Amino acid sequence: MSTDQKQEQEFIQFRYPRQVPYQHSLGYQSKFANGLKQGRILATKCPVCGRCTIPPRIVCPFHHVKQTEWVDQGQRGRLVSAFKINFPMFDPRTRELQSWETPLVAVELEGGASMDGWCSELDTSKLKTGMLLEAVWRPEEERQGRGDDILHWKPVEE
Amino acid sequence: MAERIAIVGVGQTIHKSRRPDVTTAELCAEAVEAALADAQMTMKDIDHVVLGSFEVADGYFNPDKWIIPEIGAVGKAGFEIQNVGTTGGVTAAASFNLAATGMFDAVLCLAWQKMDEAAGAFSRGGGGANEYWMGQFPMSPITNFARRAYSYIDRSGCTEEHIAMVRVKQDQCAMKNPCAQLRLGLTIEKVMNDVLLAWPIRRLHMCPTTAGAAAVIVCPEARAKKVTDKPVWVEDWFTCHQGGALTMAEDPTASTLRYACDVVYKRCGITNPLKEIQAWEVYEPASPAELRWMEEVGICDDYTAWKLFEQGKVGIDKEIPFNPSGGVTATNPIGCTPVVRLVEAALQVRGDAGEHQIPGKIERALATGYGGQGENVIMMLRKTA
Amino acid sequence: MSHHLPEISDEPVIAEVIAHTNFLVSTGATGTRFLKEIRDNKKIMGLKCPGCSKVHVPPRLHCPTCFVKMTEWVELSGKGSLTSYTVVRYQEPYMPKEPPYAYGVIQMDGADTGLAHFLGEVDLDKIKIGMRLEPVFKEEREGSILDIDYFKPSS
Ligand SMILES: [Zn+2]
Ligand SMILES: [Zn+2]
Numbered sequence: 001m002s003t004d005q006k007q008e009q010e011f012i013q014f015r016y017p018r019q020v021p022y023q024h025s026l027g028y029q030s031k032f033a034n035g036l037k038q039g040r041i042l043a044t045k046c047p048v049c050g051r052c053t054i055p056p057r058i059v060c061p062f063h064h065v066k067q068t069e070w071v072d073q074g075q076r077g078r079l080v081s082a083f084k085i086n087f088p089m090f091d092p093r094t095r096e097l098q099s100w101e102t103p104l105v106a107v108e109l110e111g112g113a114s115m116d117g118w119c120s121e122l123d124t125s126k127l128k129t130g131m132l133l134e135a136v137w138r139p140e141e142e143r144q145g146r147g148d149d150i151l152h153w154k155p156v157e158e
Numbered sequence: 159m160a161e162r163i164a165i166v167g168v169g170q171t172i173h174k175s176r177r178p179d180v181t182t183a184e185l186c187a188e189a190v191e192a193a194l195a196d197a198q199m200t201m202k203d204i205d206h207v208v209l210g211s212f213e214v215a216d217g218y219f220n221p222d223k224w225i226i227p228e229i230g231a232v233g234k235a236g237f238e239i240q241n242v243g244t245t246g247g248v249t250a251a252a253s254f255n256l257a258a259t260g261m262f263d264a265v266l267c268l269a270w271q272k273m274d275e276a277a278g279a280f281s282r283g284g285g286g287a288n289e290y291w292m293g294q295f296p297m298s299p300i301t302n303f304a305r306r307a308y309s310y311i312d313r314s315g316c317t318e319e320h321i322a323m324v325r326v327k328q329d330q331c332a333m334k335n336p337c338a339q340l341r342l343g344l345t346i347e348k349v350m351n352d353v354l355l356a357w358p359i360r361r362l363h364m365c366p367t368t369a370g371a372a373a374v375i376v377c378p379e380a381r382a383k384k385v386t387d388k389p390v391w392v393e394d395w396f397t398c399h400q401g402g403a404l405t406m407a408e409d410p411t412a413s414t415l416r417y418a419c420d421v422v423y424k425r426c427g428i429t430n431p432l433k434e435i436q437a438w439e440v441y442e443p444a445s446p447a448e449l450r451w452m453e454e455v456g457i458c459d460d461y462t463a464w465k466l467f468e469q470g471k472v473g474i475d476k477e478i479p480f481n482p483s484g485g486v487t488a489t490n491p492i493g494c495t496p497v498v499r500l501v502e503a504a505l506q507v508r509g510d511a512g513e514h515q516i517p518g519k520i521e522r523a524l525a526t527g528y529g530g531q532g533e534n535v536i537m538m539l540r541k542t543a
Numbered sequence: 544m545s546h547h548l549p550e551i552s553d554e555p556v557i558a559e560v561i562a563h564t565n566f567l568v569s570t571g572a573t574g575t576r577f578l579k580e581i582r583d584n585k586k587i588m589g590l591k592c593p594g595c596s597k598v599h600v601p602p603r604l605h606c607p608t609c610f611v612k613m614t615e616w617v618e619l620s621g622k623g624s625l626t627s628y629t630v631v632r633y634q635e636p637y638m639p640k641e642p643p644y645a646y647g648v649i650q651m652d653g654a655d656t657g658l659a660h661f662l663g664e665v666d667l668d669k670i671k672i673g674m675r676l677e678p679v680f681k682e683e684r685e686g687s688i689l690d691i692d693y694f695k696p697s698s
Contacts, residue, residue: 011178012575012686013275013567018637020562024290030556038551055291070551080410081308083357089296095563104295104356106305106410114410116295124357129312145556147294181571184604201610217566228603230610275567289560 028058031070033145039137041073041150043113052113073111075135076156080106082119082127093148105153107133118152132156160258162543164382164389166375167197168501173339173370173489176274182218183228186270189371190229197375197385199264201229204375206262207236210249210269212493215276229268241399243443245269246496247527247535250374251397254537257376264381270371271491299443300364302531304356307446309410311358314461316449318358322349323467324445325362325487331474332484334513339368339489363445363487370491372498379543390504391540393522394422399533413532415440415454419524422536423456428522431456437506437516437523438480439499445487447528452480455524479516482506496527500537507541573604576616581691582684589654591615597655601688621678622697623651623658630667639689643667649676649694663693 026033032054035042043052044067046060052071060067085100102118105127109115120136121127133153143149169192177185194200207229211221218224222238241248246269253267295301307321326346332338342348344362352360382389398418419431428434440455442448449463457478458466471477483502486495503525505511520541527535570578573590580586590602594609598617606613628647631638645667648657662670663679677697684690 009179009572010575010579011572012570012578013178014570014687015565015567017565018563020564022289022560022562024558024560026290026556026558031551031553033556033558034554035551038549040551042551081305081312083301083304083308085296085301085356086354087300087356089298092293092296095561100296104301104305116297118295129309146290178569179572181569181574181604184571184573187605217564217568227607228605230605230607232607272569275569289562290558293560 029056032056036147036149037140037143037145039140039143041075041109041111041113041115041135042070043073043109043111045069045071052111054113054115071111073109073113075110077107077109077114077133077153079127079129079131079133080108080114081129082106082124084124093144102152103127105133107153115147117147117150120152120154126155132158161260161378162391163254163257163376163378164391164543165500165504165539166264166377166382166385166389167193167195167199168372168374168504169193169196170337170372170498170501171370172337173368173491173498175339175366175368177272177369178274181224181228182216182221182270182272182275183224185272185369186225186268186371186373187228189270189373190266190268193266193373193375199375199385201231204231204264204266205234206253206256206265207231207234208249208253208256208265208267209236209238210245210267210493210497211238211240212242212245212271213240215271215273215492217276225268225270231266235262240493241529242533243441243492243529244397244399244496244527244533244535245493245529246372246498246500247529247537248397250497250500250527250537251395251535253374253376254392254395257378260378263377264385265376266373267376267497268371268373269494269497271493271495272369273367273491274369276367300355300359303364303444303447304359306411306450307358307444310446310450310461313411314449314464316461316464318350319346320464320467321358321363321446321449322346323464324448325349327467327472328445328448328481328485328487331482331514332488334474335483335488336512337489338484339370340366341484341488358446359444365443365486365490365492366488368489368491370489370494370498372491372494372501374497374500374504388508388510389543390507391543393538393540394426394536395538396422396536398535411450413451413454413528414534415451415526415528415532416456418534418536419455422538426538432478435522435524436479436518436520437482437503438478439483439485439503439506439523439525440481441495441499441526441528441534442481442486443490443528448481448485451526452478474514475517482511482514482516484514496525496535496537499525499527500539503537503539507539571604573602575686577602578686578688578690581680581688582686585680587619587621587651587678587691589617589619589651591617598653599656600651600654600658601656617653619651619653621651623649623654623676623694625662625670625672625674625676626650626657627672628662628670630670645670647694660688660691661693662695664695
């Protein structure tokens with residue numbers, strides 16, 4: 001290296017891409033996944049405070065009692081928040097990096113529990129907090145027992 | 159009965175987006191050297207080491223294997239802990255617990271994160287997340303804070319401009335902090351026109367990825383008084399990890415901060431936090447979060463913090479000296495970030511913060527760590543024993 | 544309404560997930576110097592501690608016992624003795640070589656720490672602790688510890 005040619009100092013770095021497989025037991029929460037495959041949203045209910053929660057839990061985190069009751073949360077809910085993801089993100093199903101047109105919504109279900117989902121209305125200016133949404137399911141053979149078995153949430157006229 | 163404990167030395171690196179010139183362990187050594195020099199101690203004086211790293215954001219598993227030799231701590235008592243974003247907070251809390259037993263003379267608390275090495279570790283839910291629950295939708299800290307901010311705007315009536323005011327205030331503070339990573343000279347206009355990631359979160363609203371380390375040395379009272387004439391007393395600390403379960407069911411904007419602060423305020427006899435705490439270093443991973451956190455720590459009523467920004471009341475030399483270091487939107491070596499808050503809060507108490515020193519006597523300073531879906535660690539510092 | 548719907552199964556579900564990671568490792572100024580000497584000059588260098596005079600190969604910035612910066616680079620012959628070894632006979636993902644292969648810890652002449660590396664040009668059943676070894680460098684070198692292909696028995 002000549003002295004008058006100031007070169008950037010070299011620092012050696014390594015990359016090591018890995019794909020690590022895991023098998024996570026859903027345990028007591030299995031009923032939630034099995035419900036989705038049947039087109040139903042189930043949540044556990046605390047016998048003390050009456051809260052319904054998704055993810056479901058075997059014990060109420062507040063009252064430390066067993067939550068033996070499962071409550072069907074219905075097919076409708078109210079919009080809590082909605083926004084578009086304006087940058088490429090990985091599709092959780094395919095692991096492919098892609099752009100997203102559909103808004104991501106948080107929905108408070110009729111049964112009281114909340115969950116995430118996609119929204120069929122692409123124009124976010126038409127989405128308002130508290131508006132009524134209805135689940136539109138993937139065909140049964142495409143369902144995997146995951147939240148995105150619900151293809152999207154569709155606004156409902158009231 | 160627990161010993162009273164004090165911080166006798168603090169150190170941090172100059173935080174940067176990339177540090178290819180050092181290994182993770184060498185980065186840690188920089189912070190340790192700084193803390194030992196600050197305390198006028200050597201590694202021989204340290205008898206317990208607590209390491210903290212959010213391992214998924216480093217790619218180092220079992221990192222003590224690399225770091226302990228590099229900081230000359232071979233053979234000392236020690237362990238490593240991790241707890242996502244609050245990692246530095248639990249690392250500090252564990253160090254406080256150890257010092258308070260009186261079994262150790264000097265405990266070294268060290269946390270780090272070299273995020274230039276972990277690009278993409280989160281984007282596909284890389285190793286460690288609960289993939290079934292976290293991986294069904296393309297979720298990230300960005301979408302988490304977009305959702306919180308959406309509901310905050312909805313409930314408070316504030317505008318995007320108020321959130322931009324928070325970011326500009328953070329930048330004005332960071333400009334005075336030589337250790338801060340992003341020192342940008344921002345204006346409201348610049349922030350408002352920045353790339354939109356997920357409404358209302360723009361790129362500038364989100365904490366950056368940072369390579370940085372920070373260290374704190376904690377001693378029981380008797381030892382602390384021998385080591386330094388400027389001990390910073392750790393009055394109280396509390397870890398609260400119930401996260402989403404505790405808060406978000408009722409309020410999508412909430413964290414556990416209010417609950418955790420209530421516990422600590424009660425134990426410390428604090429009834430008017432804004433009056434009794436003179437310096438705040440509260441972990442805000444995105445600028446809109448700072449608004450909600452100001453309410454949760456008890457500075458103002460729910461959904462009104464944005465008005466304080468509108469009235470120009472927040473800043474280093476203003477009525478509310480919130481995050482004088484520039485905070486987390488300027489610097490975020492994630493698992494280390496709560497220790498950066500602790501270092502900054504301790505410097506404020508000592509009056510050693512330099513250009514970003516809050517004027518007047520700092521009797522109390524509050525530092526926090528935040529993580530995941532709303533977990534918090536509270537660290538209350540005092541000037542007088 | 545809910546109690547009229549059919550019962551949902553409790554059958555345990557196992558979620559199969561794959562975590563993708565793509566981490567980077569910085570070798571830093573010290574590690575880079577070590578690797579560059581191997582790549583560019585086929586030389587193995589160590590760092591000598593000003594406190595305890597121990598020579599560290601591979602080098603690190605700070606001495607683990609003295610916690611002082613080491614700045615004195617020492618050139619080694621590359622020859623050394625085997626202090627420990629094993630033969631790997633199983634396979635799993637991300638292994639650097641096809642089994643069976645041997646690797647060991649080599650104490651370089653003039654060094655106080657051991658370097659882990661592969662053993663080659665040797666009958667796997669005739670490896671002996673204490674045997675003399677020397678490095679075999681690859682033709683194409685890229686700035687990696689694997690620029691040393693392996694250590695072979697030295698005469
Ligand atoms: Zn309950
Ligand atoms: Zn030494």
